[in-house]
Amino acid sequence: MFNIAILGLGTVGSGVYEVIKENNALLKEKTGEDIIVKRILDLREFPGTEWESLLVHDIKEIIEDKDIDVVVETMGGTSPAFEFVRDALLAGKHVTTSNKALVAAHGTELLKIARERNVNFFFEASVGGGIPIIRTLTESYAGEHFKEITGILNGTTNYILTKMDAEGESFEKALATAQDLGYAERNPEADVEGHDTCRKIAILSSLATGKKVNFEEIHTEGITKIDTVDFEYAKHLNTSIKLFGDAKFENDKVFAFVAPVMVESDHPLFMVNDVFNGIMVEGNMLGKSMLYGSGAGKLPTASAVVADIVAIAKNKDGNVSFGWGDKKQEVVDMQETSHRYFVRFMGRDGDFIEKCKTSFRDAKEVYLDGKDEFALITGVMKEKDFLATVKHK
Ligand code: HSE
Numbered sequence: 001m002f003n004i005a006i007l008g009l010g011t012v013g014s015g016v017y018e019v020i021k022e023n024n025a026l027l028k029e030k031t032g033e034d035i036i037v038k039r040i041l042d043l044r045e046f047p048g049t050e051w052e053s054l055l056v057h058d059i060k061e062i063i064e065d066k067d068i069d070v071v072v073e074t075m076g077g078t079s080p081a082f083e084f085v086r087d088a089l090l091a092g093k094h095v096t097t098s099n100k101a102l103v104a105a106h107g108t109e110l111l112k113i114a115r116e117r118n119v120n121f122f123f124e125a126s127v128g129g130g131i132p133i134i135r136t137l138t139e140s141y142a143g144e145h146f147k148e149i150t151g152i153l154n155g156t157t158n159y160i161l162t163k164m165d166a167e168g169e170s171f172e173k174a175l176a177t178a179q180d181l182g183y184a185e186r187n188p189e190a191d192v193e194g195h196d197t198c199r200k201i202a203i204l205s206s207l208a209t210g211k212k213v214n215f216e217e218i219h220t221e222g223i224t225k226i227d228t229v230d231f232e233y234a235k236h237l238n239t240s241i242k243l244f245g246d247a248k249f250e251n252d253k254v255f256a257f258v259a260p261v262m263v264e265s266d267h268p269l270f271m272v273n274d275v276f277n278g279i280m281v282e283g284n285m286l287g288k289s290m291l292y293g294s295g296a297g298k299l300p301t302a303s304a305v306v307a308d309i310v311a312i313a314k315n316k317d318g319n320v321s322f323g324w325g326d327k328k329q330e331v332v333d334m335q336e337t338s339h340r341y342f343v344r345f346m347g348r349d350g351d352f353i354e355k356c357k358t359s360f361r362d363a364k365e366v367y368l369d370g371k372d373e374f375a376l377i378t379g380v381m382k383e384k385d386f387l388a389t390v391k392h393k
Contacts, residue, residue: 002035002036002309004036004070005037005039005062005065006072006074007081007084008042008073009042010076015299016074017037017051018302019306020035023306032313039054039056040056041084059084063093069312070093070095070309070312072309073088073096074305075099076099077102078101081101082102085106089119090117093119094119094122094312094316095120095121097121097123097125097305098301098305100200100203102126104199104200104202107123108324111322118318122311122320123203125301126200127200127203128277128279128293128295129293129296129300129301129304130299131279131291131294131304132304133291135311137204137208143285146209146282146283147248147249147250147284149201149208149280149282150245151200151245151278151279152242152243152276153196153200153245153277153295154196154243155274155275155276155277155296155297156179156183156191156192156275156296157194157243158242158295160223161226161243161260193222194221194243195220195222197244197245201256204247205247206324207322208247211324212324212328219334220258220259221259223241226241229371232371234262236368237366237377241261242269243259254330255332275294277295278292336384338383340378341377341378341381341386342377343376345374346372346373347373348367353365353374356376360381360389361378361380361381362380363379
């Protein structure tokens, strides 16, 4: 028998319960174990439900219960999730979590404790929902030096951008629907300001480099400043606007950012719409490869958590290494990185347009019919030079 405790019966936690119940016979076939949810930690009571008899409100009842083999953390946030997970690992329990904020902030430390206690700390569901990106990077691509990872890593923002693009829907309406569908974080700011994507690209970068990538050092822009006219320009240019989390790996350095990007129609991530996520990985031997699937939502995310439970059941006597050690990874300051920029200006004054064009290196102008404004697409420039030039316009 393999006893599970679920911390937090929200969208993902209740999904884990459902997947274990629904696929119980299959899980037994795969692991040779009866997978049983023995305890659920939540502040609420859920009277009259099948969960009622399993509920506890004090984490000690789980940590001190010798019969609990695996703790599933689906509470979200970093505190008390960190303390609960740390204590579970210290007590010799395996842990799986869907919580990217926890993994990005404390992954290095929690993996170290798991190694020392010879248990497993797995977090497949923390990035890409139902897409198996963590195992792909650490097992399938174990023989690669990674060159770049580019991802549409947030289902909520991708859903919003798709609705704004395809249906001209307002940002607010699309966000409300994403929240109703259970994609969004409790605080939508984490999605729409790019923080969720930032944590996910930090986790993938840590796995790619084997070092601790501090998410706070990754330049992060969200999608709240994008309006319908930006989409008109994007269409005119045969592009679509997507929120990218990107990390390049060069000479032991990481160049990473989170920002909305105009994606050309022949780019593989152009086709990734709605709540779906897509992740492109470039390795030195592999070349390019893309993973695609449900990036958020109750059951896809719960499915990844349950896959971790299966992996734990198969590795219950020892720690599986992710190769993510304690050393710190250098992340290059965004100011020193180079990109092309899309920038809009009010008016159509010819002298002003010429002046702008000469200030930005190799800039090309773009006009929309009937609009008293124009846009430039700059050549490749350093962020600091771009910002300095914009400031003087
Ligand atoms: N809020 C996240 C998203 C959930 O929309 O992608 C999955 O991590």
